[in-house]
Amino acid sequence: MSTSIEPDPKLDLITYIGVGISMASLVVCLIIEACVWKPVTRNNTSYMRHVSIVNIAVSLLIADIWFIIGASIIEAGFHNSTTIIPACTAATFFIHFFYLSMFFWMLISALLLLYRTVMVFSHMSKSIMLAIGFSVGYGAPLIIAVVTIASTASSGGYINGKQACWLNWTKTMALLAFVIPALAIVLINFLVLIVVLYKMLRRGVGDTSQQNDRNAAMVIARCLAILTPLFGLTWGLGVGTMVNPKNREIQIVFVLFNSLQGFFILMFGTLLDNKVRAALATRFSSIGSSSDRTRSTSSDAVAASSSTSALDHLRRRIRRNAYNVSEAAPSSSSNAANESFINT
Template identity: 65%
Template sequence: MRHVSIVNIAVSLLIANICFIIGAAVAELEQPTSVGRCSPAVFFMHFFYLALFFWMLISALLLFYRTVMVLSQMSRSTMMAIGFIVGYGAPLLIAVITVASTAGPQNYITKQFACWLNWNESRALLAFVIPALTIVAINLVVLIVVLYKMLRRGVGATTQPDEKHALVVIARCVAILTPIFGLTWGFGIGTMVSRNIGIHVVFALLNSLQGFFILVFGTLLDSKIREALAGRLSLRNLTSSNRTRSTSAGPSSSSGPGFFQWMRRRRNVYNISEAATFSNMSSGSETYTNA
């Protein structure tokens, strides 16, 4: 289920960023922004960015469930149903309500500079800001609880010898879980309340690299994924080495086993024919004696 969450996070982030690029291109070509062209891009951008946050929430709640409620068991089908209903159903509901409540496309998107939710007239941007920041706050609390549980259970007994220090374990967990939980989006508060260019640069840099961080920390550092990749690569290398051996051996090596198999078949045929001849001779002599 954790891998399902990571896949849906990556897909939602990919589609949302594609819609962001399309909206930026439309806003750059047309000033003021075209409502007819911006509205679809804004809707899908809003939907998939919210889906990204809700799937990050599912990942955090799944980790909280596995860490705190150890003895509790939930079926995989139930987890999948809850995940897809929350991951895509809730964002779709919020996006549709936002379109319906803004009373027309003129108050749904911004008038200039970008294809995005309106703020000055209808405050439609709150339909993205409030769910996103709420999920970031919940994920931060889950991260703190998970770190506390890990340190309380005794980190030294479950880590490698060079990672027994608590600070190293905390740093590693934060590095792995921060992009998956989307905690870097918390810098968005700074971009809303401050015009400092440094906060905007940090926010843009960290969130533009979120997919790369998920690839490194959430995928390549996963032991199961590394084992699967290593097994597939070793199987591929074994297959290619066997093909190389069979090709380099040539017809001379294949003729040896074929010759011995031909001799063995000839010997078996000779033994069978000799046994049949001997049985015929015995039966003939026996008939002759009775006669």
């Protein structure tokens, strides 16, 4: 969000470490959601909450990947502007689009909470919720990103050129196409939280709704109550970098918080949910019990095979002894017959 970008090795180091942690956290978040999807999405509210979390994680993960690509493009082609401009334009478009998608999916979570809190008698179908969610979550960012590049690329004012693969400020102020929607969504989420808290203090969250929907709404409220001020603080510091881009303290704090957004989403968006933790515990316990059963079955099979082999060995010994006895009996009788013949 800074209007002026100057090289700083300290900021680069913090950025790469933070973005690496963020990307790893988002991958873990998606793996957890895949593992516990069925037990935690049994009602429409929980289903849409986890759809929002998954799309927030996917959008931020792809945006971070493109952020790294954009930084690599600048470092690799710094002295060749004809090479980096097309590549930077593509990277900037995708960074802009997916970062905005993250914010708009956070808006979907807030609107879902508002819907379950205020309109307790309304029951929207899952298909309608998904249609609204994907239309707002990806449709609105796509429109903003396309309009921005279409209106500024022809005049050469879409990207910062050699400074960074990001929206221009000095020539066309294209950066406002990201700053205004992001800060507007943070403000809307704050207002939604105020309305929800007011309703909770008066009559609780959805007293007439089902227990599962009420619990899901409470989880959404706790998640937004943590992430919205956190993201508001983060992007509020971004405004400080726009006003005073020379202030290194604000830059460091902004980069530190902003690069760890994926870690915050994992902690407060996924692991905050008691049902997610319970589903994970159940899944790991079932895996442990199945492995124990497998080991027990294999040991029983080994013991059975050992006892079977011992029994077969005993049977062979018995047959051998019986054969020896039967062989000995005829020879003894023949000897006795010979002796009686000689005596006669």
